[in-house]
Each structure stands twice: as structure tokens, then as C-alpha cells.
Amino acid sequence: MDGRGMPIDVIYIAGAPRSGTTILSQLLGELPGLFNVGEARFLWRQVLSSGRCGCGTRLIACDFWREVLTDSPVPSGDDRTRTLAAAALTHSRLRTLPWELVVRRLGGSLPRALREHAAATIAVYHAAAAAAHASAIVDASKSPSFAYALTASEGVRLHVVHVVRDPRAVVHSWLRSQSGASARVRGRGVLYSALKWSAWNVLTELIVRPSAATYARLRYEDVARAPAALLSHIAPLASQAGPGGRIGLLEGETSVVELSTNHTVFGNGQRFISGPVRVEPDEEWRVAMSRRARATVIAFTWPLLRRYGFNGRDLRRIAL
Numbered sequence: 001m002d003g004r005g006m007p008i009d010v011i012y013i014a015g016a017p018r019s020g021t022t023i024l025s026q027l028l029g030e031l032p033g034l035f036n037v038g039e040a041r042f043l044w045r046q047v048l049s050s051g052r053c054g055c056g057t058r059l060i061a062c063d064f065w066r067e068v069l070t071d072s073p074v075p076s077g078d079d080r081t082r083t084l085a086a087a088a089l090t091h092s093r094l095r096t097l098p099w100e101l102v103v104r105r106l107g108g109s110l111p112r113a114l115r116e117h118a119a120a121t122i123a124v125y126h127a128a129a130a131a132a133h134a135s136a137i138v139d140a141s142k143s144p145s146f147a148y149a150l151t152a153s154e155g156v157r158l159h160v161v162h163v164v165r166d167p168r169a170v171v172h173s174w175l176r177s178q179s180g181a182s183a184r185v186r187g188r189g190v191l192y193s194a195l196k197w198s199a200w201n202v203l204t205e206l207i208v209r210p211s212a213a214t215y216a217r218l219r220y221e222d223v224a225r226a227p228a229a230l231l232s233h234i235a236p237l238a239s240q241a242g243p244g245g246r247i248g249l250l251e252g253e254t255s256v257v258e259l260s261t262n263h264t265v266f267g268n269g270q271r272f273i274s275g276p277v278r279v280e281p282d283e284e285w286r287v288a289m290s291r292r293a294r295a296t297v298i299a300f301t302w303p304l305l306r307r308y309g310f311n312g313r314d315l316r317r318i319a320l
């Protein structure tokens with residue numbers, strides 16, 4: 001089926017990087033009727049660079065993706081190469097697009113390369129759902145601009161799950177990944193990271209939420225504490241998961257889930273892990289982050305910090 005047929009339902013996970021989107025997509029992928037493709041916006045770059053599938057093999061050697069990419073109506077021959085290259089290049093465009101959209105008051109048309117990237121991805125959603133016998137796709141792409149490009153395209157119905165995580169945890173995670181940098185660079189990084197967290201979340205609310213078919217917001221911390229209750233946070237999605245859809249816990253456990261092998265095209269290293277996995281919030285920032293860094297993050301994320309319930313009172317309750 002292509003973009004001109006029935007639209008495909010896609011559960012799109014939006015939110016700032018390091019907000020737990022990979023594990024959330026894996027949990028959703030365990031529900032009957034849903035197929036998790038990981039971060040689909042990186043598919044073409046992964047195909048061109050021989051990246052790995054979640055099942056561990058090269059994407060181009062994975063039986064599932066070979067079938068999907070052969071069957072999907074992505075152009076063939078030279079056109080195919082051009083489309084793949086254009087789609088891979090739109091990543092730099094995705095970074096500046098939100099600001100263009102805001103400036104144009106959401107009225108302007110999308111750049112052609114981005115329209116083609118979205119159309120090619122939607123064709124893949126249809127082919128992947130057919131190959132996996134799924135009724136809906138889970139895409140953990142996160143990017144607000146890519147979500148907007150999808151909602152402006154034919155052939156897809158976007159159900160946005162906006163996952164938010166305490167900005168102190170997110171900033172700490174970003175800084176941890178730059179631990180080799182000097183103290184001065186890291187100091188600057190706190191402010192930059194706090195603003196980046198705000199920007200991703202503001203843009204998700206400003207440009208993605210109004211154009212989505214459905215929108216639900218959940219906190220990573222709530223999911224990580226009680227993964228089995230995931231569907232109660234996103235009730236509109238329960239129907240997509242079909243009757244009896246629920247996250248299975250290991251017997252006698254409250255936070256150990258059994259994850260299947262997946263075919264995600266991109267995401268963090270968590271996606272390569274299958275079998276019993278303990279899901280719990282990573283709260284290292286509470287002991288490892290300086291008071292000054294915490295204060296900076298709070299000062300520059302305050303309105304959203306409150307809006308999402310990461311205020312002082314709530315955190316004291318959690319700390320008990």
C-alpha cells in the first residue's frame with residue numbers, strides 16, 4: 001500500500017534526546033499490533049553507511065529490511081540513489097527548520113528534499129507494517145521538525161507521544177557524554193543544554209501538537225517506575241495496540257520486562273538488548289551533579305519544569 005491508500009497510524013515518540021525514548025519505543029513495540037522501527041528519520045543514512053539493525057546484523061543484510069526496502073515504492077535505479085542521498089542530507093535542514101516554521105507562522109511550504117524524505121519514510125511505514133502484520137508503527141524519531149514534515153504529508157496519521165524527563169537528568173546525561181571536555185566548556189554546556197531541552201519541548205508543543213491526530217504527554221520517570229502501567233498514560237493508543245494489549249512483566253517482578261529482538265533502524269545502544277530487562281529511572285544526577293549546575297538548569301527551564309511537574313514538592317516526594 002502506498003501514500004495514496006488508507007493512511008497508516010504511526011505512534012511518534014517526540015521529546016528531547018536522552019529522555020528515555022529508546023526504551024519507551026521498545027516497550028510499545030512489545031504490544032500486539034504495534035511494530036517499532038526505532039528512529040526512522042535515520043533510515044536512509046543508516047542504509048547508505050551500512051549501519052546496524054536492532055537485531056544485530058547490518059541493516060542492508062537484515063532479512064526484514066531487505067523485504068521492506070525491496071517492496072516499498074521508493075524509487076529505483078538512479079532515482080533511488082538520489083532520494084536516499086537527499087533524505088540523508090535533510091538532517092542538517094531538520095535542525096534549522098523549526099525556527100523557519102516559527103518565523104513563517106507555520107504558513108510556508110516545506111523544502112522539497114524534506115517532503116521527499118517524509119514521503120519515502122511513509123512508504124516504508126506502510127511496507128514495514130505489511131511485512132510485520134502490524135496495524136500501527138512506532139517511530140522514535142523525536143525530532144519536532146520531522147514530525148511536522150510527516151503531518152504535512154499524505155498517507156499517515158500521527159499519534160504523538162511526547163515524553164518529558166527531568167531537565168537536570170537530561171542535562172547531566174548530555175554532559176556525562178562530554179566528560180573529556182574542560183571544566184569551562186562543561187560550564188558553558190550546562191546553560192546551552194538547559195536551553196536545548198527547553199527548545200525541543202517547546203517546539204514539540206508549538207509545532208507538533210496542533211498538527212497531530214492525537215497527542216499524549218508522559219513523564220519518563222513515571223514509565224520507568226511502573227512500565228506495566230504505560231498504557232494508562234496513553235489511553236488513546238490502547239485501541240491501536242488491540243484488545244489485551246499490555247506490557248508483560250516477568251513473574252513476581254514489578255519492573256523487569258521481557259524484550260524481544262527488534263528491527264530498529266537507529267537509536268541508542270539499549271536497542272540491541274533483548275531478554276529480561278530491569279526498567280528503572282537513571283537518577284545519577286541527584287548525587288553527581290553540582291548545586292551550581294542544578295541551579296542553572298532550574299533557572300533556564302523553570303516554566304516547563306513546573307508545567308511538567310518536576311517542581312520541588314514533587315521531587316521531595318520522589319526522593320523519599
Ligand SMILES: [Zn+2]
Nearest residue numbers: 053055062263
Ligand atoms: Zn533486523
